[in-house]
Amino acid sequence: MSLALSLPEIRPPHQTSVGGKCFNLAEMEQHGVPVPGTICVPARAYRDYVAATGIRERIMLELGRKDFDDMRWEELWDASLRIRNIFLRTPMPGDLRTGLADALSNRFRGEAVAVRSSAPGEDSDAVSFAGLHESFINVSGIERILEHIRLVWASLWSDAALLYRRDLGLDVADSAMAVVIQELVRGDRSGVVFSRSPNDDSQTVIEAVYGLNQGLVDGTVEPDRWVLDRATGEMLSHVTPSRDQRLVAETEGVRLEPLPEGLSSRAPLTAEEVATVFDRAHQLEDLFGRPQDVEWTWGERGLVVLQSRPITALAEADGERRWYLSLRRSFENLKVLRSRIEDDLIPRMIEEAGDLARQDVEHLSDEGLAAEIDRRAAIYEGWVDVYWDQFIPFAHGIRLFGQVYNDALHPDDPYAFMDLLTGTEMASLARNRALEQMAAEIRDDARLEAALRERLAHGRDTEIDAAFQERMDDFVDRYGDLTCAVTGGARCGEASGALIKILLEMASHQSAGERRSRHSEKERSQSVTREEYLDQFEGEERARAAELLDLARTSYQLRDDDNIHLGRIEAEVLVAVQEGQRRLERRGLEEAERLGAAEVARALRDPDFVPSVSAVEETEDDFLIRARQLIGQPAGPGVTQGRARVIASQADLASFEHGDILVCDAVDPNMTFVVPLASAVVERRGGMLIHGAIIAREYGLPCVTGVPDATSLIRTGDALTVDGYLGIVTLTTRRGDPVDDG
Amino acid sequence: MNDPEMTRSERRAASALRELFATQRLAVLATQEEDGHPYANLMAFAVSDDLKTILLVTGRSTRKYANLRQNPHVALLIDNRSHQPSDIHEAMAVTVLGEAEEVSEAERDRLLQTYLVKHPHLEEFASSPSSALFRVDVDRYYLVRRFQHVMELHVRR
Numbered sequence: 047m048s049l050a051l052s053l054p055e056i057r058p059p060h061q062t063s064v065g066g067k068c069f070n071l072a073e074m075e076q077h078g079v080p081v082p083g084t085i086c087v088p089a090r091a092y093r094d095y096v097a098a099t100g101i102r103e104r105i106m107l108e109l110g111r112k113d114f115d116d117m118r119w120e121e122l123w124d125a126s127l128r129i130r131n132i133f134l135r136t137p138m139p140g141d142l143r144t145g146l147a148d149a150l151s152n153r154f155r156g157e158a159v160a161v162r163s164s165a166p167g168e169d170s171d172a173v174s175f176a177g178l179h180e181s182f183i184n185v186s187g188i189e190r191i192l193e194h195i196r197l198v199w200a201s202l203w204s205d206a207a208l209l210y211r212r213d214l215g216l217d218v219a220d221s222a223m224a225v226v227i228q229e230l231v232r233g234d235r236s237g238v239v240f241s242r243s244p245n246d247d248s249q250t251v252i253e254a255v256y257g258l259n260q261g262l263v264d265g266t267v268e269p270d271r272w273v274l275d276r277a278t279g280e281m282l283s284h285v286t287p288s289r290d291q292r293l294v295a296e297t298e299g300v301r302l303e304p305l306p307e308g309l310s311s312r313a314p315l316t317a318e319e320v321a322t323v324f325d326r327a328h329q330l331e332d333l334f335g336r337p338q339d340v341e342w343t344w345g346e347r348g349l350v351v352l353q354s355r356p357i358t359a360l361a362e363a364d365g366e367r368r369w370y371l372s373l374r375r376s377f378e379n380l381k382v383l384r385s386r387i388e389d390d391l392i393p394r395m396i397e398e399a400g401d402l403a404r405q406d407v408e409h410l411s412d413e414g415l416a417a418e419i420d421r422r423a424a425i426y427e428g429w430v431d432v433y434w435d436q437f438i439p440f441a442h443g444i445r446l447f448g449q450v451y452n453d454a455l456h457p458d459d460p461y462a463f464m465d466l467l468t469g470t471e472m473a474s475l476a477r478n479r480a481l482e483q484m485a486a487e488i489r490d491d492a493r494l495e496a497a498l499r500e501r502l503a504h505g506r507d508t509e510i511d512a513a514f515q516e517r518m519d520d521f522v523d524r525y526g527d528l529t530c531a532v533t534g535g536a537r538c539g540e541a542s543g544a545l546i547k548i549l550l551e552m553a554s555h556q557s558a559g560e561r562r563s564r565h566s567e568k569e570r571s572q573s574v575t576r577e578e579y580l581d582q583f584e585g586e587e588r589a590r591a592a593e594l595l596d597l598a599r600t601s602y603q604l605r606d607d608d609n610i611h612l613g614r615i616e617a618e619v620l621v622a623v624q625e626g627q628r629r630l631e632r633r634g635l636e637e638a639e640r641l642g643a644a645e646v647a648r649a650l651r652d653p654d655f656v657p658s659v660s661a662v663e664e665t666e667d668d669f670l671i672r673a674r675q676l677i678g679q680p681a682g683p684g685v686t687q688g689r690a691r692v693i694a695s696q697a698d699l700a701s702f703e704h705g706d707i708l709v710c711d712a713v714d715p716n717m718t719f720v721v722p723l724a725s726a727v728v729e730r731r732g733g734m735l736i737h738g739a740i741i742a743r744e745y746g747l748p749c750v751t752g753v754p755d756a757t758s759l760i761r762t763g764d765a766l767t768v769d770g771y772l773g774i775v776t777l778t779t780r781r782g783d784p785v786d787d788g
Numbered sequence: 789m790n791d792p793e794m795t796r797s798e799r800r801a802a803s804a805l806r807e808l809f810a811t812q813r814l815a816v817l818a819t820q821e822e823d824g825h826p827y828a829n830l831m832a833f834a835v836s837d838d839l840k841t842i843l844l845v846t847g848r849s850t851r852k853y854a855n856l857r858q859n860p861h862v863a864l865l866i867d868n869r870s871h872q873p874s875d876i877h878e879a880m881a882v883t884v885l886g887e888a889e890e891v892s893e894a895e896r897d898r899l900l901q902t903y904l905v906k907h908p909h910l911e912e913f914a915s916s917p918s919s920a921l922f923r924v925d926v927d928r929y930y931l932v933r934r935f936q937h938v939m940e941l942h943v944r945r
Contacts, residue, residue: 100873102873103873103874103876103877106874106877106878107876107877107935110877110878110934110935111934112934668802668838668839668840668943668944669798669801669802669839669941669942669943669944670798670941670942670944671797671798671801671939671940671941671942672939672940672941672942673938673939673940674930674938674939674940675936675937675938676937676938677934677935677936677937755797758797759797772936774936
């Protein structure tokens, strides 16, 4: 079979190879329905490409790092980013390239095209991959088209597509992708029609916008909507939005522009045209023998059908997947989200934390305290929802920028774009700088250092320079005691020596601040500058690229700051819970400090309630397991050796020493003050966009994330080699020999 | 030690070993020549239920027999590769370090039985007076999965 089929060449046996989208276009053309000029690249071309280039195995290695089910959304982002970069950087082998280039230049002769996915199995009755794979509108030139074919192939491995296949239990190893290359029909109105409404069997629904269809499909442009009687075509309702924008093709790609004067008061379709779309939809329903979901556009040639697929009785995406798919945000959408977060949500969080901090819980009755605990927990839960629904999707700004950057520059390191994001002012970096300034003072003042050591050994009585004491108090007021589990919880721990310990440790070693600036200089000489990035774009695109970079920097900063703000609210929950725990302890309840908010509230209300404490699992004694080499995700380049410091609870942080490798379950911003002392970071949680990775990158430290069971397989004192290039942690020796202790 | 995470890892590792040993019949045995040179052979193997002992049979006139008598430190390699490119991410390999010793008369019948359950067609060879049954007391296993994920499983004795 040829590697580039025109629609008249496609026969029923080709269906599984060209995919549903392509096969349906062929059916339509063969029945006289106007469709764009089309070439189908069957799945075999994909298979040849991934086999000949070795990409198939590289993908399986990437996805085989750990159990697929154990991969978090951030890790899927990363894996899919790396896979996409492999496709971007790997040209097609000679034969395939020549064959496709000839077919494409014969058919399209330099015209602009759309490059769309047509995965076999996609849009079948059972499953719909609608929206999961990528499509590109307005691509010109053979080289660009070939590159975009590779990008459509790569979208088979987009995180959303991976997650969807995981949910459906489809084997990722068997996946393949066909591609549709279509002449770009520059319709001035476009839309979709459901020959049978998903909401009402007796109706047909038509939606239409000015400009290209993509604006409607990705939700950027709100459509006019007509509901018609499915049997008679009688118009039942017409809902008009505030029409103000349209998506149009520009030199390359598409652009959103204000709707010209005069169009905003006019519906994109006349009543007669609505009837034409209705008739076409029902013709296609008859042709394919079932209700159809049709994308169309209206231009010089009149009504042209872009694609037609069966309406699947698709189960609603379950909660997790729907949330996950919501992470794919358009640039326009992200800009709206940004202003909501910056102008509304963050200020409200700060206000909320401040309000809670001003309320006194000690004078409440037990009943009142229980109610206050519940109230604070509910407020906190509300903000956790906001965090998942608004803040995490906003992190997509980083990814969108990464994609644009990688598409333009094809870098060796798929994360090179992060260098343009680091150095962004983050709350935890400001805190670390405050620490560093105090440490510098200690370094220069032997008497102050001696006094602090004395204080550490003998407690409060030791006199410390009043100005310095005031600075430490200010620090604790602002950032909390360092061993407190949540940010800003100044009252949640003892006023322990943690701060002094860390300051002395920082003072007695190389300045972390110097290390950071050295890192920045080194990086600056190697990495692409902002100007070099912007020079990849011209005219309006350049302005958009600059705007996207600015948006990405805000996303990046928020990845840290949002947790700090959320932590302040959590700290206020804790203040109330701890007051409750103290009262329960006075009442004689053992281990009250281990109880959660709900149990404390319940015990305060009901003196007879005895909460249970969970038991520890029995151990089998025949074997002793030790990790020798653990695989995670590379999250900060560099290789280093050092001693592990496993952080199980916040209190462990005080003993952190210069040069230690920070090993933890999940670095949160409240821990990152030890990062300037660390020589590397190892984290169980995975992904490039988690705090550990971001802070490690800020300080130029090797970092491996996504190491399963990191905190149980690695012990404090183990000698580690952290390979941040490949994402590998090797345990070289273990302090003592636990084999002999059995 | 009563770390539930660790216990879970131990169980997972032990069950991965059992699964691998159930599907594989041959191991690569590494011994050492008198001059220090390493020497490797393909051997039928069986493993005890508790995973602490691996059983091998060799003719007494072989070079590996001489090596084992001379230096009991051995390594074994057992894997499930399929000679496809996908082995790199799919295959699992286990390196075993242990001490080899010819089994005593007292335990010979019992251990030979374990060996023959796995390799019934080798009965004549294994029962011959010119063959020796060796037990390898396992000190540790190195499990390699997912290309570079390596766990050490130490046998407590």
